[in-house]
Amino acid sequence: MAHSGTALPVTLDRESSIPLAVQLADALRESAATGHLRGGDRLPSTRALAERLGVSRTVTSAAYEQLHAEGWIAGRHGSGTYVTTSPPSDRPIHRTVPGEAAEPVDILDLTPGVPWAAGLDRAAWRRAWRAAADAPPQSRAQRAGLPEYRAAIAEHLLRHRGLLVGTGSVLATGGTTAAVVELAGAVFSPGDVVAVEEPGYQRAVQALLAAGVRVVGVPVDSEGLRPDAVPAGxxxxxxxxxxxxxxGGRMSAARRVELVERARAEGMLVIEDDYDGELRFDVAPLPLLAALAADVVVHLGTTSKIxxxxxxxxxxVAPPAVASAVLAYRDRTGTRPSPAGQRVLVELARHGDLGRHIRKLRRELSERRxxxxxxxxxxxxxxxGDDAGAHLLVPLRSAADERARRAAAEHRGILLDGLARHFxxxxxxxGVAIGYAGCSREALRDALDTLVGLLR
Structure with a gap:
């Protein structure tokens, strides 16, 4: 079936800097891709289309030549020009990334792991990004991370976590999970046994499993992980x-010493995930395992929660042999943490905005908790759970109870996390884990009566 020029969805903007032939080719290509034109449809001749659009034949000929080269149209001797390609379905399909919401959902998200990003000083945030953009583009990758970022982290660890390390002892990472991926590839071999907290952080578990590591769960209680339950070997x-x-518990001092002694005696590494160690409200932030035993502890931290x-x-921050193995892994794989976020953190630290935000964050989350x-x-x-961090836990009797409470909460417009998935x-x-950092304080306050009614 032939299409007339007026039936074709072609609008040419003669004021545009884009050449008319390019505009015409784009319009016809879009029509073929979305189904307005289908395989077998006959197009007007270049002369007829030029007359109907009020352009020279040079424009239509150039557009047809481009589409012919791309395979969208083909000429049949003595018959005309035809569309050769049909879209994959009757209408275009707009796909979203799996696991991402296509549209914003009107629901209060109280799941853990979401930071208080709204509390960031926007003027400081913009200033940091502008200053970060002033740095010249890199010509060579910094596998260990930007020296100024590593220095800023060393200062942060001393001020907020009581860990004294030199800049050379710090490696930049893409976050704790990214660091576990690198450790799995650089230090462990398929079949190695790594003990993990049960329940625990499942993204780290999945990173280990993906590398062929054997994962063995170790029970936790109010004093944290039980070192006596870590399997031999x-x-x-x-x-x-x-x-x-x-x-939400803390590892007792006795267990910390026991774990370190076992690690030293048996040649184990201890991977310390300090994902929100800065956020303690009842006492000063607890000392790090890395401060107790730098020879066997790999300390991991992240900006995503603070x-x-x-x-x-x-x-x-890792023992030298581990740090060298990670850098060698990055050389082999051509990977490195992105420097853009590092530069922004450096600027936030340089002007004191990082420290101010952490102090404000502690006050805000303490009051919310x-x-x-x-x-x-x-x-x-x-x-x-301890008086710390950005989430707490409400224990429940059974899996059925957990599912029922979460479903009821979602029906009321509140998203909660279940404990079962962390095994x-x-x-x-x-039980259900309730995060209280990602929403506004007003939204949290408004939801309290509903939460208590659902969980009582």
């Missing part, structure tokens, strides 16, 4: 001693 132990994720995942920046705990306890809802093996404890 384990190559490493992955844990979050300052604020166990997701149960600032925002936008930066994609974290850090690693107190608000939430007070409401839950007044409603006779039990609460687990690498068969879940043995159940």
């Amino acid at each position: 384990a190559r490493a132990v992955y844990c979050s001693p300052a604020h166990q994720y997701p149960m 600032l925002t995942p936008t930066l994609g920046a974290g850090w690693m 107190a608000l939430l705990v007070s409401a839950l306890e007044a409603g006779n809802v039990p609460v687990l 690498a093996g068969t879940p043995s404890e159940f």
Whole structure:
């Protein structure tokens, strides 16, 4: 079937800097891609189309030649020009990335792991990005990370975590999970056993499993991971001693010493995930395992919980042999953490904005936690977890109870996280984890009565 010039969805802008032939080719290509034109449709001749559009034949001929070269149209001797390609379906399909919402959903997200990004000083944020953009483009990759970023992290660790390290001991990473991926590729071999907290951080678990590492769950209680339950022969132990994720407890001093002594005696590495160690409200931030035993501890930190995942920046402090293995891995694979987020962090630290934000963050989250705990306890809802971080846990009796409470909450417009999914093996404890950093304080306050009613 032939299409007339007026039927074709072609609009040419004679004021545009884009040549008319390019505009015409783009319009016809889009028509073929979206189904307005289909395979077998006959197009007007270049002369007829030029007359109908009020352009020279040079324009239409150039457009047809381009589309012919791309395979969208073909000429048949003595018959005319035809569209050769049909779209894959009757209408265009706009796909979203799996796991990402196609449209914003009107729901209050109280799942853990979301930072208080709204609390960032926007003027400081813009200033840091502008200053970061002043740095000249790199011609060579910095496998260990930008020296100024590593120096800023060394200063941060001393001020906020009490860890004295030199700039040369710090490696930039893309965050804690990215660091675990690198450790799995650089240090471990397929079949190596790595003990993990059960329940624990499943992204780290999946990173280890993807590298062929054998993962063995170790139970946790109110004092954190149980070192006596770590299997003999384990190559490493992955844990979050300052604020166990997701149960919220802290590893006792006695267990810290026991874990370090086992690591030294048996040649194990201890991977310390300090994902929110700066955020303690009842006492000063707890000392790091890395300060106790730098020879066997790989310390991991991240900006995603204290600032925002936008930066994609974290850090690693490791024994020299481990750090060398990670750098060799980066050389082999051509990977490195992106310097853009590192530059922004440097500028935030340079002007004191990083320290100011962390102090403000502690005050804000402490008040939010107190608000939430007070409401839950007044409603006779039990609460687990130290006075720290950005989430707490409400224990429940069974998997069915957990599913029912989460479903009821979602029906009321509140998204909660379940404890069962944080087990690498068969879940043995159940509950809901409530994050209180990602929403506004007003939204959290407005949801309290509903939360207590759902969890009582």
